[in-house]
Amino acid sequence: MLKSIIDNRENYQPGLSIDCVIFGFHDNQLKVLLIKTKHSEEWALPGGFVPVDEDIDQAAVSILHGRTGLEGIFLRQFSTFGTVKRNQDHFSNKVLEFYEIPLEEGKWYASRFVTIGYYALVDFLQTVPQPEGKNEIVEWIDHDAVPDLILDHKEILDKALETLRMELNLIPVGYNLLPEKFTIPELQKLYETILGRKLDRRNFLRKITAIGILTKLDEKKSNVAHKAPNLYSFDRDKYNEVVRNGLHQGW
Amino acid sequence: MLKSIIDNRENYQPGLSIDCVIFGFHDNQLKVLLIKTKHSEEWALPGGFVPVDEDIDQAAVSILHGRTGLEGIFLRQFSTFGTVKRNQDHFSNKVLEFYEIPLEEGKWYASRFVTIGYYALVDFLQTVPQPEGKNEIVEWIDHDAVPDLILDHKEILDKALETLRMELNLIPVGYNLLPEKFTIPELQKLYETILGRKLDRRNFLRKITAIGILTKLDEKKSNVAHKAPNLYSFDRDKYNEVVRNGLHQGW
DNA sequence: CCAAAAGTGTTCGAAATACACCCATGT
DNA sequence: ACATGGGTGTATTTCGAACACTTTTGG
Incomplete structure (x- = not known):
């Protein structure tokens, strides 16, 4: 080479x-x-x-x-x-x-x-x-x-x-890092991992959904311990739109 | 050359x-x-x-x-x-x-x-x-x-x-762009020029002083039309400190 | 005296934060 | 049954946005 x-x-x-x-x-x-x-x-x-x-x-x-x-x-x-x-x-x-x-x-x-x-x-x-x-x-x-x-x-x-x-303050992240279907806790862990600190579950949910790039699927993750978390996917169009226009918030 | x-x-x-x-x-x-x-x-x-x-x-x-x-x-x-x-x-x-x-x-x-x-x-x-x-x-x-x-x-x-x-959302700007002594309206015009939009005078003053990098001088700008504006200078130590640590706000 | 810019405080709404209880599941 | 993690709502605080009147000065 x-x-x-x-x-x-x-x-x-x-x-x-x-x-x-x-x-x-x-x-x-x-x-x-x-x-x-x-x-x-x-x-x-x-x-x-x-x-x-x-x-x-x-x-x-x-x-x-x-x-x-x-x-x-x-x-x-x-x-x-x-x-x-x-x-x-x-x-x-x-x-x-x-x-x-x-x-x-x-x-x-x-x-x-x-x-x-x-x-x-x-x-x-x-x-x-x-x-x-x-x-x-x-x-x-x-x-x-x-x-x-x-x-x-x-x-x-x-x-x-x-x-x-x-x-992370300017663009939404996750589209390429996560599989097609994912749960909110998974997405949150991704953010926490990148940022290197813990985030509050409830506040995270509110903020991340407010962006309007998530689609809640009528499906739950199976074969997991404890309560089965909901699956979500990214709304690709809206995701790309937000990537273009930028995010006006911070973590 | x-x-x-x-x-x-x-x-x-x-x-x-x-x-x-x-x-x-x-x-x-x-x-x-x-x-x-x-x-x-x-x-x-x-x-x-x-x-x-x-x-x-x-x-x-x-x-x-x-x-x-x-x-x-x-x-x-x-x-x-x-x-x-x-x-x-x-x-x-x-x-x-x-x-x-x-x-x-x-x-x-x-x-x-x-x-x-x-x-x-x-x-x-x-x-x-x-x-x-x-x-x-x-x-x-x-x-x-x-x-x-x-x-x-x-x-x-x-x-x-x-x-x-x-x-501009991450670091304070002005230290190298303005002369030693300057007025708040001048600093504000600088920000407005960079951002390409108008800012509110009162909110600007509050935000910019909250950063803690300005020193209000006991001196007014002379030979200007209308009410003489106050002169300020940057507190160089604090300015550099904020450049290092980053700003946690946005415009 | 008047036009033009500077200085100053308050109110309102939105967003961030902090926080507690119930629910579903595997062991 | 219980431990573990998931889901949800509310109260409080903080921060940014909107806004009007008074002061000073040169012309």
Whole structure:
């Protein structure tokens, strides 16, 4: 993968990469999709390079699709990272040896890369992590349990979550993070997880329904302990309308 | 300028630029600092390239300093632009002829540039527009009267203002846009100008003072028509503290 | 003396918060 | 039967929106 990019480096925007923070939600846990290559002990954000004939947003979509198989996903650029030293450590001879890349060509890879951060919200259950080649491991990691990441990827992840928290005040969230049918407590746990604090059940219900993007289904969740919670779905039209027009409230 | 960059293109991050939207405020008008090169009829945002040994944030600071002479300015990255066609038009033979750049070297310049947008808030009266060389004109233009800009610079400008409006809900604004001493009505006009709508005087006073960043001076503005308004200044410590901790309200 | 802008307080309604009881289900 | 989580309503407080009169000053 890396070798093929370096061999075809003429076709890629030099010194520029994209890193994606892919959020999922499962078991009341905020998850992050991370990758690990066999030559490294550390995890990394899934990322890639930008073909010269592709818009950066499109390149991000491609990366996301490549790692998750998903399409039509909520994807948002949040920040660009470009300190001089950000990928200094990345240029290790080990990596080049591993990929059998001559030192001369490795210079392309060794230079400072400016990386554009995107974050995505995806449906955990519909996501099939797709490693590129047998040297790669792709896995969902609990956000609480994210280990050290390569380079400044931890910083990028933190900034993504910070942005998501802020955008929670501006756009409704959940459409891509939850399955088709979900319960209010599930949605609330999602909000609580993103925000990192508890919310009052009754007030949450009032606020979230007031937005007018939920459809109460005539159906209850089955096979659950205790009282069966009602199922809801998003009213897709209204949801998209609110995404466009913005939310005028905060949490 | 451009020629010297192309001659030294090894020292710059390839395919990457920075564009700054520099806001000022004067005569109750939101102003934008724009530049025009003699070979072009169109205005542009002040921008530049990124030295390989400089952090992108630092490069933005340098560009800002170069065009305004100002330092220690409120400067914030807001978005990165990178559609394939964004600077297609920029590669005109006219430009290369003008700068006496051989076509071969011009290719560097012709490729797609991804540009990182920064916006700055500066004190209009302390800003001395500084053209780089005699081919450049640097001028404050009323935001209302901004003409067509080159490439996607209009889009970048719009996005900057949109971000600024949003950030008005998160951070206090004014420290860099107003002179040392100012009146509440002036501050209010600044807010109204950024937001593009009128605010109620009494409610504005209550809200802005509640933030606790203003110091009422024992001094009135002199030589003004009608009732002399009180002068205020920012409490720099508290101002910075609020910038750090964020504002928990909205307009 | 009058026009034009500055200063100041109160009322009202909406929204956020805090809070308690009943209901359904699996064990 | 009981423990656990789900569903619902109300009272209180807080915050933003609307609003009118008086004061000062230059012309």
